[in-house]
Amino acid sequence: MRTTPAFRPFAARSRRTIAAILLTFALFSTVSVVLSIRTTSRSQNRATVVEIAARQRTLAERYIDDVLLARAGAQADPALTAELLSSSARVLLDGGTAPAVPGDDDETRLSAATGPVIRHQLEQERRLVSDLTATGSALLAHRPVAAVHLTAHEHVAITDPVLRLRTLAALTSNVSLNAARTIAIRSDRNIHDLVTLQVALGIAGLLASLLLGWALVAATRRQTAHFRSLVTSSTDLVLVFRDGGCRYASQSVTSILGHRDTDMLGNDFAQFVHPDDEPSVRAACAHGDPHEIVFRMSNKFDEWRHLEAHVTDLRNDRRIRGVVLNTRDVTERVELEEELTRQAFHDSLTGLANRALFRDRLDQALARSARSDEAVSVLLVDLDGFKQVNDTLGHDAGDQLLQQVAERFEHAIRPGDTVARFGGDEFALLLEGATEPAAVVVADRLLTSLSEPVSIAGRDLALGASIGVVLHPGGTDKGEESEDLIRHADVAMYAAKEAGRGRYELFRYDMARELGELLGLEHELRLGLQRKEFSVHYQPAIDLSSEAIVGVEALLRWHSPARGDIPPGQFIPIAEATGLIQPLGEFVLREACAQTARWARDGLLPEPFVTWVNLSGKQVSAGGIAKLVRSSLEAAELPPNLLGLEVTETAIVVEGFAGERARAELEELHADGVRIAIDDFGTGFSSLGHLRRFPVDVIKVDQSFVQGVEHNAKDAAITANLASLAHALGLHAVAEGIESEGQLASVRELGCDVGQGFLFARPAAAAKISQVLAERAGRVATESYRASA
Amino acid sequence: MTERDFHISAPKQVPAGDLRLFVRNKGPVNHELILIRLRGRRLPLRSDGLTVNEEALKRSTVAILEAGEPGSARELRVHVAPGRYELLCNMQGHYLGGMRAVLVAR
Numbered sequence: 001m002r003t004t005p006a007f008r009p010f011a012a013r014s015r016r017t018i019a020a021i022l023l024t025f026a027l028f029s030t031v032s033v034v035l036s037i038r039t040t041s042r043s044q045n046r047a048t049v050v051e052i053a054a055r056q057r058t059l060a061e062r063y064i065d066d067v068l069l070a071r072a073g074a075q076a077d078p079a080l081t082a083e084l085l086s087s088s089a090r091v092l093l094d095g096g097t098a099p100a101v102p103g104d105d106d107e108t109r110l111s112a113a114t115g116p117v118i119r120h121q122l123e124q125e126r127r128l129v130s131d132l133t134a135t136g137s138a139l140l141a142h143r144p145v146a147a148v149h150l151t152a153h154e155h156v157a158i159t160d161p162v163l164r165l166r167t168l169a170a171l172t173s174n175v176s177l178n179a180a181r182t183i184a185i186r187s188d189r190n191i192h193d194l195v196t197l198q199v200a201l202g203i204a205g206l207l208a209s210l211l212l213g214w215a216l217v218a219a220t221r222r223q224t225a226h227f228r229s230l231v232t233s234s235t236d237l238v239l240v241f242r243d244g245g246c247r248y249a250s251q252s253v254t255s256i257l258g259h260r261d262t263d264m265l266g267n268d269f270a271q272f273v274h275p276d277d278e279p280s281v282r283a284a285c286a287h288g289d290p291h292e293i294v295f296r297m298s299n300k301f302d303e304w305r306h307l308e309a310h311v312t313d314l315r316n317d318r319r320i321r322g323v324v325l326n327t328r329d330v331t332e333r334v335e336l337e338e339e340l341t342r343q344a345f346h347d348s349l350t351g352l353a354n355r356a357l358f359r360d361r362l363d364q365a366l367a368r369s370a371r372s373d374e375a376v377s378v379l380l381v382d383l384d385g386f387k388q389v390n391d392t393l394g395h396d397a398g399d400q401l402l403q404q405v406a407e408r409f410e411h412a413i414r415p416g417d418t419v420a421r422f423g424g425d426e427f428a429l430l431l432e433g434a435t436e437p438a439a440v441v442v443a444d445r446l447l448t449s450l451s452e453p454v455s456i457a458g459r460d461l462a463l464g465a466s467i468g469v470v471l472h473p474g475g476t477d478k479g480e481e482s483e484d485l486i487r488h489a490d491v492a493m494y495a496a497k498e499a500g501r502g503r504y505e506l507f508r509y510d511m512a513r514e515l516g517e518l519l520g521l522e523h524e525l526r527l528g529l530q531r532k533e534f535s536v537h538y539q540p541a542i543d544l545s546s547e548a549i550v551g552v553e554a555l556l557r558w559h560s561p562a563r564g565d566i567p568p569g570q571f572i573p574i575a576e577a578t579g580l581i582q583p584l585g586e587f588v589l590r591e592a593c594a595q596t597a598r599w600a601r602d603g604l605l606p607e608p609f610v611t612w613v614n615l616s617g618k619q620v621s622a623g624g625i626a627k628l629v630r631s632s633l634e635a636a637e638l639p640p641n642l643l644g645l646e647v648t649e650t651a652i653v654v655e656g657f658a659g660e661r662a663r664a665e666l667e668e669l670h671a672d673g674v675r676i677a678i679d680d681f682g683t684g685f686s687s688l689g690h691l692r693r694f695p696v697d698v699i700k701v702d703q704s705f706v707q708g709v710e711h712n713a714k715d716a717a718i719t720a721n722l723a724s725l726a727h728a729l730g731l732h733a734v735a736e737g738i739e740s741e742g743q744l745a746s747v748r749e750l751g752c753d754v755g756q757g758f759l760f761a762r763p764a765a766a767a768k769i770s771q772v773l774a775e776r777a778g779r780v781a782t783e784s785y786r787a788s789a
Numbered sequence: 790m791t792e793r794d795f796h797i798s799a800p801k802q803v804p805a806g807d808l809r810l811f812v813r814n815k816g817p818v819n820h821e822l823i824l825i826r827l828r829g830r831r832l833p834l835r836s837d838g839l840t841v842n843e844e845a846l847k848r849s850t851v852a853i854l855e856a857g858e859p860g861s862a863r864e865l866r867v868h869v870a871p872g873r874y875e876l877l878c879n880m881q882g883h884y885l886g887g888m889r890a891v892l893v894a895r
Contacts, residue, residue: 121817
């Protein structure tokens with residue numbers, strides 16, 4: 001089933017109306033022409049009829065002459081005339097070929113007479129002709145004329161034969177003329193009727209055409225109004241340009257720009273266009289090219305609006321004769337794009353450029369430098385101690401610190417230079433046209449700017465920074481890419497860190513080799529974890545009074561097939577920085593628990609015994625350590641009191657939620673029976689208050705004190721104080737790193753309870769420790785046996 | 790009164806005075822109607838010997854109704870003094886053909 005379309009284009013309606021007008025004209029014209037032809041044809045026929053009828057009069061008079069002449073014996077042919085009269089009368093009535101009259105007319109074709117009056121008259125005429133010729137014949141034949149039966153009338157009372165004949169001829173002649181006149185009048189009337197009809201047709205056709213024309217005009221008006229309202233109510237701004245000037249602006253200009261549409265006309269349009277965009281707008285308006293333009297126009301508040309125009313060249317369209325711009329306000333879109341671009345190239349925390357923008361600017365600077373011979377310097381800055389701030393004061397404080405540092409850096413440079421934040425606490429600076437002395441001055445200025453304490457969360461923090469400086473001399477293109485420069489600055493920065501932080505280093509090519517090793521290590525660390533290159537070694541802890549083994553410290557070992565044994569001091573910081581410390585820490589914990597459980601099952605463990613596992617600050621502050629420890633204990637079926645956790649001072653003094661959570665988790669574990677030790681005691685910030693509130697069993701005196709205890713009075717005093725402090729709090733003091741008998745004697749004298757170090761045993765694989773434990777257990781068993789014996 | 794080819798049917802006598810004559814043409818051709826007061830026995834003819842000499846009878850002519858078409862019906866108002874009158878159609882040959890009638894007004 002066909003459905004009626006909802007919208008009928010106006011153009012189709014107009015076409016139908018025009019077709020109707022043309023059809024009306026054609027119809028009326030055809031009717032008019034047909035009628036004219038018919039009437040003309042009839043008129044021609046009637047003219048001939050009139051002629052023949054009029055001829056009958058002459059023939060009737062000639063007939064009388066012929067009869068009288070013939071009767072007098074003269075040369076005449078009344079019979080021929082009679083025949084002509086009779087046949088003509090017949091043809092006039094019924095149609096046919098009228099005979100030619102010698103010396104006068106030719107033969108003429110006639111159609112039968114129409115109309116009752118004319119036919120009656122012609123019938124009467126024929127009867128009269130018949131009466132006339134019959135009377136003529138009687139006269140010629142010398143028969144009594146009165147005896148001739150008359151058909152046309154019954155009241156002819158004339159007895160004189162000639163007068164009777166003449167009267168009949170006169171009647172024939174009169175009736176013929178009467179018929180001719182009637183036909184002529186009829187013809188005139190027909191022509192008059194035709195004229196009237198044609199006038200009527202003309203008027204009717206004109207009226208019909210006017211009506212249709214009016215309908216067409218109305219439809220066109222509706223169409224125009226329709227499109228006008230479409231254009232005026234459209235949110236798009238429609239502009240038409242001709243000869244360089246604006247010829248039309250739709251009313252939406254008011255809603256878009258606040259101007260009146262008349263303000264746009266002529267050359268006034270140009271005053272609203274942004275000067276930078278004017279050439280492209282002029283080109284589009286003049287030639288219809290380019291087809292799409294985005295340009296700016298000022299609104300009535302003198303703000304720039306971004307407009308996007310679709311340009312259509314309708315100069316050859318005679319209805320428009322101009323270039324049409326269908327224009328939309330895309331300001332919001334453009335601003336959003338600019339914002340997205342800004343976000344894509346800026347660091348959201350500090351508002352500084354990000355790495356991508358920095359690289360872009362560096363690329364441009366290098367290109368300019370190749371032309372201008374001017375040097376380019378890149379400084380890479382890493383804040384010292386920022387991780388500690390983040391860990392102790394929380395991330396909010398860290399963020400605030402970064403923002404303040406960013407501000408200070410921005411003040412320390414020239415307006416044309418670029419400061420960027422690469423992420424974390426790493427900043428980069430691009431100094432164009434800066435030679436080595438100038439770059440060094442800036443590096444110094446940065447360090448100075450940081451030396452002034454930053455006030456964060458009620459605390460004044462002084463920060464240092466390690467700065468790597470790299471110089472690109474400019475001029476000849478050395479083929480150095482921006483990434484090369486950044487990497488070199490990175491190398492120099494690492495060198496500054498290695499050299500003791502709080503300083504800057506200028507890049508040298510020999511630095512790169514060292515850095516390569518450093519960076520390679522992270523990659524290998526990940527691979528090593530996958531390839532299970534890690535193992536746990538154990539270092540026994542000895543009771544200093546009885547020299548019995550009272551525990552072991554589980555230590556992570558990494559044997560790389562490529563590099564051999566890699567010391568924890570090298571890879572642990574990398575593992576912490578990269579987050580790999582989490583899986584590594586879990587590995588150590590599970591492995592140590594499983595091994596201790598095996599020793600316990602094998603009956604190798606003395607009483608008391610604790611296996612100590614180190615937890616990194618990150619592991620503790622990340623949360624979930626209680627769950628991990630419990631699951632490890634459960635998996636190994638190890639009693640909690642056989643496990644001890646060593647945490648650093650900084651890990652338990654962290655403020656904020658992470659610190660609270662870490663302390664709560666450690667307290668839970670302690671309540672389960674797990675032992676807690678403070679590792680590297682004496683090197684951090686921990687206060688006695690913390691120590692008192694926190695459930696600690698053991699404090700481990702850092703080996704830096706232990707190793708100086710023999711000859712350094714300060715170290716000895718600290719060690720003694722730490723031991724007595726531990727005892728005052730009911731804790732054990734463990735001395736780490738005992739390497740000589742002298743150290744052993746000193747720590748024993750200074751009051752430490754337990755010792756660890758190469759003097760007793762180096763860290764060793766589980767099998768070796770099993771062996772030692774078994775030997776000790778055997779010796780104890782033997783001694784017990786001896787004692788009992 | 791009725792006209793035909795070629796005859797006039799009319800009353801023989803009418804009252805003198807104002808008359809309204811209703812004239813119908815029932816013949817196929819045109820006919821006129823002329824009312825002439827008779828002074829003698831016969832009306833004079835023109836030189837053609839066929840039509841009445843109207844010019845000579847001007848003073849006697851009471852009324853003339855011009856030629857009427859076949860089927861026409863007309864009214865003729867006349868004032869007739871007592872006397873003899875003749876009604877006739879003076880178209881060519883009609884009078885001699887029989888279109889005449891004597892009317893007496895009393």
